[in-house]
Amino acid sequence: MAFAWKAAGITYNRYLAVAARVVRRSLKDDKRLAAERRGEMDLRFAKWENGKQGESKNLAEANEASMQQAASGQ
Amino acid sequence: MLSRAARPAFKAGSALTIRPVTAATPALQSANYATLREIEGRLKSIRNIEKITKTMKIVASTKLTRAQRAMNTSRSYGQTSNTVFEEAETKPLESEGKKTLLVVCSSDKGLCGGIHSGMTRYVRRLMTEHPSDYQLVIVGEKCKAQLSRSNPKDLALTFAGIGKDVPTFADAQAIADQISLLPEDYASIKIIYNKFLNAQSYEAVTVEAFSEEAIAASPNFAAFEIEDEVLANLREYALANSLYWALAEGHACEQSARRNAMDNASKNAGDMITRFQILFNRTRQAVITNELVDIITGASASEG
Numbered sequence: 001m002a003f004a005w006k007a008a009g010i011t012y013n014r015y016l017a018v019a020a021r022v023v024r025r026s027l028k029d030d031k032r033l034a035a036e037r038r039g040e041m042d043l044r045f046a047k048w049e050n051g052k053q054g055e056s057k058n059l060a061e062a063n064e065a066s067m068q069q070a071a072s073g074q
Numbered sequence: 075m076l077s078r079a080a081r082p083a084f085k086a087g088s089a090l091t092i093r094p095v096t097a098a099t100p101a102l103q104s105a106n107y108a109t110l111r112e113i114e115g116r117l118k119s120i121r122n123i124e125k126i127t128k129t130m131k132i133v134a135s136t137k138l139t140r141a142q143r144a145m146n147t148s149r150s151y152g153q154t155s156n157t158v159f160e161e162a163e164t165k166p167l168e169s170e171g172k173k174t175l176l177v178v179c180s181s182d183k184g185l186c187g188g189i190h191s192g193m194t195r196y197v198r199r200l201m202t203e204h205p206s207d208y209q210l211v212i213v214g215e216k217c218k219a220q221l222s223r224s225n226p227k228d229l230a231l232t233f234a235g236i237g238k239d240v241p242t243f244a245d246a247q248a249i250a251d252q253i254s255l256l257p258e259d260y261a262s263i264k265i266i267y268n269k270f271l272n273a274q275s276y277e278a279v280t281v282e283a284f285s286e287e288a289i290a291a292s293p294n295f296a297a298f299e300i301e302d303e304v305l306a307n308l309r310e311y312a313l314a315n316s317l318y319w320a321l322a323e324g325h326a327c328e329q330s331a332r333r334n335a336m337d338n339a340s341k342n343a344g345d346m347i348t349r350f351q352i353l354f355n356r357t358r359q360a361v362i363t364n365e366l367v368d369i370i371t372g373a374s375a376s377e378g
Contacts, residue, residue, distance in 0.1 A: 013254075013314050016247065017247050039243075041242060042238075045234070047230070052226075056234070059249075060248065
């Protein structure tokens with residue numbers, strides 16, 4: 001079973017997040033505002049190598065970038 | 075003013091040495107006044123601290139109810155997700171040479187007693203039992219600061235920005251994604267979080283997130299009829315579910331710990347206020363009495 005999103009380098013969680021975002025956006029305005037708050041994510045992360053902290057980056061951007069990389073690598 | 079003027083006159087009558095006494099008395103008296111003012115200043119600052127801690131307690135209490143609700147729903151969610159592995163009797167694989175990934179769920183904020191240090195201690199105990207078997211992924215600045223001091227070599231990823239609000243599933247998904255993108259292959263992933271026992275006590279516990287091989291090797295796995303291609307999806311999804319559960323429960327623990335800590339702080343501040351109030355009154359009375367004594371003695375000396 002080959003999924004189109006898998007071929008595009010998107011992980012299952014990312015796939016779920018996108019699907020959830022679409023559902024949230026199609027809600028009516030009053031419900032949508034409450035629902036969209038549940039989808040917010042504002043994390044930063046840093047990679048560590050040999051005991052040194054790397055650059056602190058925005059998680060959402062980094063995830064997208066790495067997925068694009070995975071897609072082009074295939 | 076009168077006492078200061080009267081005292082040298084009295085002392086001059088009784089003793090021959092005038093100089094040192096006149097020099098000493100104003101210093102002593104101003105010291106008295108200074109302590110009085112000092113106590114007043116400290117009283118004021120303690121009152122302010124009490125106000126702040128009380129407000130923080132109220133804020134934490136309101137956040138706690140929301141956090142607890144989120145915790146209860148996420149707990150049933152995470153447990154349902156784990157039922158699959160319970161039914162399949164999945165066990166972590168004992169594979170040589172592969173490391174175990176520890177995901178530590180703390181938060182960015184302090185002022186909530188020892189719950190972050192409790193988690194750090196738990197992690198350190200695990201690490202000392204099997205050194206070099208573990209790599210760390212840390213969510214939250216507090217545990218990062220503590221563990222980066224003791225085990226900087228074992229850190230793989232750190233996340234920040236958690237703990238402002240109730241953690242969302244999007245948070246958990248993003249973290250799970252980044253963890254599954256790690257280049258190394260891990261024997262199993264252990265998520266460490268504070269389990270909410272009751273409002274007073276928490277305990278650092280682990281939930282297991284299994285690797286693909288471990289899921290595939292579990293005895294009753296055939297009953298689920300899952301195809302191999304989607305196994306990776308199941309693993310990622312289960313990791314996000316468990317992470318969400320751990321984050322939400324850890325958040326509830328933190329809020330409840332903060333409420334307790336602020337409650338204690340306000341209580342201590344109240345105690346200190348009463349103590350300082352009594353000290354302040356005593357000192358004030360002592361100063362007044364001293365002045366009266368000085369006036370009377372001065373008056374009687376000048377009469378006689």
